[in-house]
Amino acid sequence: MSTESSDPGYAAALAELDAIVRELEAADVDVDVLAERVARAAELVAVCRSRISAARLQIEQVVAELDAAEQDGAPADDRA
Numbered sequence: 001m002s003t004e005s006s007d008p009g010y011a012a013a014l015a016e017l018d019a020i021v022r023e024l025e026a027a028d029v030d031v032d033v034l035a036e037r038v039a040r041a042a043e044l045v046a047v048c049r050s051r052i053s054a055a056r057l058q059i060e061q062v063v064a065e066l067d068a069a070e071q072d073g074a075p076a077d078d079r080a
Contacts, residue, residue: 010051013044
């Protein structure tokens with residue numbers, strides 16, 4: 001699999017996955033192409049999962065910071 005910096009973004013990976021699904025649904029898919037496209041789809045699924053995990057971690061961090069600021073009685077904008 002390629003490095004993360006060369007991976008497509010989530011939206012691009014999802015669009016490519018959608019295109020692969022449409023291609024694979026065609027009745028005349030060559031077996032060699034099928035294997036290649038399924039392998040690419042697996043790579044794209046991994047990219048999407050990675051992006052979702054990263055976004056989840058970022059959201060959890062922001063929420064934790066907001067909760068901490070609220071408990072301290074300081075507005076969230078006053079964080080250092």
